[in-house]
Amino acid sequence: MRLTLRVWRQAGPRDAGALKQYEIPDVSPDMSFLEMLDVLNERLERQGDRPIAFDHDCREGICGSCSMTIDGRPHGPQQGTTTCQLHMRRYRDGDTITIEPFRATAFPVVRDLVVDRTALDRIIQAGGFVGVATGNAPDANAIPIAKPDADRAMDAAQCIGCGACVAACPNASAMLFAGAKVTHLGLLPQGQPERYRRVLAMVERMDMEGFGGCTNFGECHEACPKEISLATIARLNADFLKASLTRRDS
Amino acid sequence: MELNAGVPAGPLEKKWDSHRFELRLVNPANKRKHTVIVVGSGLAGASAAASLGELGYKVQCYCFQDSPRRAHSIAAQGGINAAKNYQNDGDSIHRLFYDTIKGGDFRAREANVYRLAQISVNIIDQCVAQGVPFAREYGGLLANRSFGGAQVSRTFYARGQTGQQLLLGAYQALERQIAAGTVEMFPRTEMLDLVVIDGQARGIVTRNLVTGAVEANLADAVVMATGGYGNVFYLSTNAKGCNVTATFRAWKRGAAFGNPCYTQIHPTCIPVSGEYQSKLTLMSESLRNDGRVWVPKRKGDKRPPTAIPEVERDYYLERKYPSFGNLSPRDIASRAAKEVCDEGRGVGETGLGVYLDFADAIRRLGLDKVRERYGNLFEMYERITGENPYQLPMRIFPAAHYTMGGLWVDYNLMSTIPGLFVLGEANFSDHGANRLGASALMQGLADGYFIIPYTLGDYLARARPAPVAGDHAAVKTTLAExxxxxxxxxxxxxxxxxxxxxxxxxxxxxxxxxxxxxxxxxxxxxxxxxxxxxxxxxxxxxxxxxxxxxxxxxxxxxxxxxxxxxxxxxxxxxxxxxxxxxxxxxxxxxxxxxxxxxxxxxxxxxxxxxxGDDREPILHKEPLVFENVHLATRSYK
Amino acid sequence: MGWIAGFYRSTIGRKIVMAATGLLLVGFVAAHMTGNLLIFRGRDAFDAYSHFLQGLGGLLWLGRGILLASLLLHVHSAWTLTRQAQAARIDGYAESDPRAATRSARAMRWGGVLLLVFIVYHIFHLTVGSVHPDFRRGEAYGNVMTGLGVSWVALFYLAAMGALALHLRHGVSSLFQTLGVNHPHLNPVFAKVATALAFVVPLGFAAVPLAVLFGLVR
Structure with missing residues (x-):
């Protein structure tokens, strides 16, 4: 099939960018979206043009590298699917597809569709962990964990840190990302000792990085390739409120 | 070049214990005077960087991805082995050791493998303490499943995303150290060469992938956890970024490369669909727990799978290997698939594929149970192929997946270049000629959490690397190259x-x-x-x-x-x-x-x-001595 | 008291303040609306109700103080969060395709501004009386009749009630989420309550200007 692409091209963080149009005459429906871009890039390179820069790595929907907004939707139109797992059989001959980077002030553009998402790492640094040094763990079965709790923790822990939630949110909020981690660790006994310190520190960092607040639009959940629940945000709110009311340290 | 594996004397069970006592220590005040470079942030790299940071070393950690959490360990699906014997089904450290040695076709070093089996139990404890949400039974205790090459259930798992959860545990430990200031993280920075000064590994040359700046970074020791070289096949289950550069450059600087020909072809991957194909997607081996592998008995049978009656199907793994059946080790299952395809009995348009059928499992366990166990894998398969595996059998074909070969290391995981340590898939050490499923995660974490923290200290205490100037001649030459x-x-x-x-x-x-x-x-x-x-x-x-x-x-x-x-x-x-x-x-x-x-x-x-570039490489041999297992012909029949 | 400042500085803290004050204001509008309906019982009943409220004295002022403070916090948190959200995405998308956001959610900001303008006008119109053509202290019923007898004023009141409907719909359905309550059993209940309030309260309010406009009350 024949497709028209409008792709955001931007040489560097301080350069101006613009949408540029490309025609691809020979797209196979079995290609993945990124393979379609590979084909275009090889063609550009043969012509001596700069290929389109985009982040990608595992191409099986788990590393969270791929980050592009396709026709206004982070990771494209398919529910619960990363860009790398999106296949061209979703499209019809003659379609025009607009591809832009994940947009947020906290995610500055590096080049073309590549953005800097280290702000998410810094949120984890603030407290998204259990402070257990190597070697001082008790036996793994010493603390039983109810299966429903373990399952819910796993639901939240599936977050791949891609930032689609931020990209989709009209406020560029990182609440789903932070909520997923706070929920994952907060549901497990191992996460209890630091539960309230964690939520305060992570929220403080999140605000500092320049993400917006949550207004319960729900776009984040809609865009999330792992379909993380909005309940994680409620839990973040509840833990934050409890922590604020009960913390004793400054 | 002399290969000295440095395997400690004494009985197998005592080697690691007594060795740990022999290893020298660096006192806490001196640790912070030592800079250690860790290259790679997968299971081995992240766990090493975090653990070394916790001990007080000044650690610099490098990865080419935009975040350490994206290393390809994240994609491991099935699970991690540990000799916990929680299932009371006859498992033990010795059995895990034996299964691993046998699975590796008796081409691995006994002492290393035994240590791996010993440490396996600590890994699970550590990961649970970090908050890794392993699967659990209703009673609240950990669940296990069985995996290829083993007759006991010793695999711990977190749905089909075990690698992800383990990596996130290690990544979070790493981020905690970054916040504490013991580890400095350099994402989007690729190692392009090793700096060797006076015969010791003293740093790396990196390129900042954003600005392009090429720099030398010096340290007292270098730990490489840079993964395998499966992408030499172009199409593999590895991430697109996986590469051999770090290990290959270290080889050119004097590190011996062990068994480079040992590569693992994974039997259950989604077949190639066209020339544009950029990578192959693995379907976890755990699928073989409940899925049955078959091809038509008749050559060139192009009927749809559901139209082929039971008697005309050849469940060739069950037929050839009755005791292990669909759970035969990877190398055997892969070759068996190739064999039936070579006979012209392969399925799908290209004829390069076999069926992995869940119809029986769905009948036996019910749709819900199957969905609970493999739901995300089934969805992934459907996204890629457009076929629904609940209704049609999956089509699978072997693909390059893992490389057992890697830089040669001694018992301390040090390469032939003093001060260069190699962990995880990047080294050659534990899997011999074939790796069993759920063992890669085990090895990466064993190396990073529980081995390198001891052995690196010993090296620093003994070698006492002298300070080097940034403009040392060797640094300049490496940069120039x-x-x-x-x-x-x-x-x-x-x-x-x-x-x-x-x-x-x-x-x-x-x-x-x-x-x-x-x-x-x-x-x-x-x-x-x-x-x-x-x-x-x-x-x-x-x-x-x-x-x-x-x-x-x-x-x-x-x-x-x-x-x-x-x-x-x-x-x-x-x-x-x-x-x-x-x-x-x-x-x-x-x-x-x-x-x-x-x-x-x-x-x-x-x-x-x-x-040298125009000379053939020199072969050195480290004899493998088996004192505790009997060299047998591997049989899974 | 530093923790209060810290709490209010954070995005979540301000959202919680917005939700809590919102909850209070929802209670107020519901009560206000119920009181308004007394107008259909005639001049005497309505004026008596008005005199009863006036007679509360200090209590009335306490109530007004709390409501004003809630309103100010509600508006301030909304205003600053909006500014922050705008700063969080300076370069926008060329294409956007929102899927989840409801119309009421998207109306929160402009609807909120309209409501604020309305509230200020309404206070000066029927409480203070300074923008009323013929305000007579103590004659609440008469003031409503003459005040809403001006058709553009009645229409403005109706428009504001439209905005209130949308505001309540999203506000009530999401304030529990913001306050940290999200449960598969409760969420549908919250959604139904929000929908019910979004219909009943604005309709109850709108009944008055409509009745005046169509001469159903005199």
Whole structure:
């Protein structure tokens, strides 16, 4: 099939960018979206043009590298699917597809569709962990964990840190990302000792990085390739409120 | 070059214990005076960097991805083995040790494997304490499943995302150390060479992938956890960024490369669909727990699978290996698939595929149970192929997946360059000629959490590396060489893209050094690779400059190294005149087509030393001594 | 008291303040609306109700103080969060395709501004009386009749009630989420309550200007 692409091209963080149009005459429906871009890039390179820069790595929907907004939707139109797992059989001959980077002030553009998402790492640094040094763990079965709790923790822990939630949110909020981690660790006994310190520190960092607040639009959940629940945000709110009311340290 | 494995004396069970007592310590106040470089942030790298940071070393951690959480360990699906014997089904440290040695076709070092089995139990404890949400039973205790090559259930798992959860545990421990200031993280920074001064590894040369700045970073020791080289086949289950550059450059600086021909072809991957294919997707081996593998009995049977009656199906794994059946080890299952496809009984349009059928499992367990166990894998399969595996059997085919070979290391995980430690898939150490499922995660974390923290200290205490100046002659030369290579790549004004060369190399390697190898094919590859390399250097086209974010340049550097490394792989495969594990030489097989090992001549580790660009590498042998297991012909029948 | 400042500085803290004050204001509008309906019982009943409220004295002022403070916090948190959200995405998308956001959610900001303008006008119109054509202290019923007898004023009141409907719909359905309550059993209940309030309260309010406009009350 024949497709028209409008792709955001931007040489560097301080350069101006613009949408540029490309025609691809020979797209196979079995290609993945990124393979379609590979084909275009090889063609550009043969012509001596700069290929389109985009982040990608595992191409099986788990590393969270791929980050592009396709026709206004982070990771494209398919529910619960990363860009790398999106296949061209979703499209019809003659379609025009607009591809832009994940947009947020906290995610500055590096080049073309590549953005800097280290702000998410810094949120984890603030407290998204259990402070257990190597070697001082008790036996793994010493603390039983109810299966429903373990399952819910796993639901939240599936977050791949891609930032689609931020990209989709009209406020560029990182609440789903932070909520997923706070929920994952907060549901497990191992996460209890630091539960309230964690939520305060992570929220403080999140605000500092320049993400917006949550207004319960729900776009984040809609865009999330792992379909993380909005309940994680409620839990973040509840833990934050409890922590604020009960913390004793400054 | 002398290979001294440094395996401690004494009975197998006591070796690691007594060795730990022998190892020297660095006192806490001195630890912070030592800078340690960790390259790679996967399970091995992240766990090492975090653990060394916790101990108080000044750690610098480098990864080429935009975040340490994206390392390819994240994609491991099935699980992690540990000899916990929670299931009371007869497991023990000794059994895990034996299964791993046997699974590796008796080509691994006993002492290392035993230590791995011992440490396996601590890994699970550590990960649970970090908040890894392993699967649990209703009683609240950990669940297990069985995996290829084992008759006990010792695999711990977190749905089909075990690697992800373990990596996030290690990543979170790493981020905690970054916040504490003990680890400095350098994402989007790629190691392009190793700095060796006075025979010791003293740093690395890196390129900042955003700005293009090439820099030397010096330290008292270098820990490489840079993964495997499966992408030498172009199509593999590895992430697109996985590459051999770090280990290959270290090889050129004097680190011996162990068993490069040992590569694992994973039996359950989604088949290739076209020329544009950029990677292959693995379907977890855990699927073989409940899925049944079959092909039609009749050649060229093009009926849809549901129209083929039971009696006309050949469940060939169950037929050939009745006691392990669909859970036969990977190398055996892969070759069996190739065999039936070679007979013309393969399925799908290309004829390169076999069925993995869940109809029985759905009947036996119910749709919900199957969905609970494999739901995310089934969804992934449907997204990629457009077929619904709840209704139609999956089509699968083997694909390059893991490389058992890697830099040679001693018992302390140190390479032949003092001060250069190699962990995880990047080293050759624990899996012999074939790795069992759910063992890669175990090894990566064992190396990073529980081995390197001890052995690195011993090295620093003994070697006491002297301070080096940033403008040391060796630093300058290494920098100049790296810059020279980049300039050479950019200077080319050819017509072909980097990927064209990579695909071509992949075809040669898959055909001649893939699932089945023979002398004639390997010789053909050894002719073809240098020719391809030559044409790469005059015909490759890389657009852009070195002083910017340039993904084509990154790729070109990696492919250039693959083009050299592939030759070493073929050379090793050619010299090993036996079949063992993932290395199957068609000249060496038993009458019923099984691998014929030659313990008389080949019970050794082949460690190759770089001797110069225009000279053949030198082969060194580390004999493998088996004091605790009986060398047997592997049988899964 | 530093923790209060810290709490209010954070995005979540301000959202919680917005939700809590919102909850209070929802209670107020519901009560206000119920009181308004007394107008259909005639002049005497309505004026008596008005005199009763006036007679509360200090209590009335306490109530007004709390409501004013809630309103100010509600508006301030909304205003600053909006500014922050705008700063969080300076370069926007060329294409956007929102899927989840409801119309009421998207109306929160402009609807909120309209409501604020309305509230200020309404206070000066029927409480203070300074923008009323013929305000007579103590004659609440008469003031409503003459005040809403001006048709553009009645229409403005109706428009504001439209905005209130949307505001309540999203506000009530999401304030529990913001306060940290999200449960598969409760969420549908919250959604139904929000929908019910979004219909009943604005309709109850709108009944008055409509009745005046169509001469159903005199």
């Amino acid at each position: 790296v810059n020279g290579r980049i300039e050479r790549i950019l200077a080319g004004d050819g017509k072909r893209t980097v990927d064209e060369f990579h695909r071509e190399l992949g075809r040669i390697m898959w055909e001649c050094c893939g699932m089945e190898r023979n002398a004639a094919g390997l010789r053909r590859a050894l002719d073809a690779i240098p020719a391809l390399r030559k044409s790469f250097w005059y015909d490759v086209r890389v657009v852009g400059t070195g002083q910017e974010f340039n993904q084509s340049l990154e790729k070109a550097g990696r492919v250039a190294d693959f083009l050299e490394f592939a030759e070493l792989m073929c050379r090793d495969a050619l010299h090993r005149e036996e079949s063992c594990g993932g290395h199957f030489r068609s000249e060496h097989q038993t009458q019923d087509g099984e691998a014929a090992r030659d313990d008389e001549r080949f019970a050794y580790v082949a460690a190759w030393e770089y001797a």
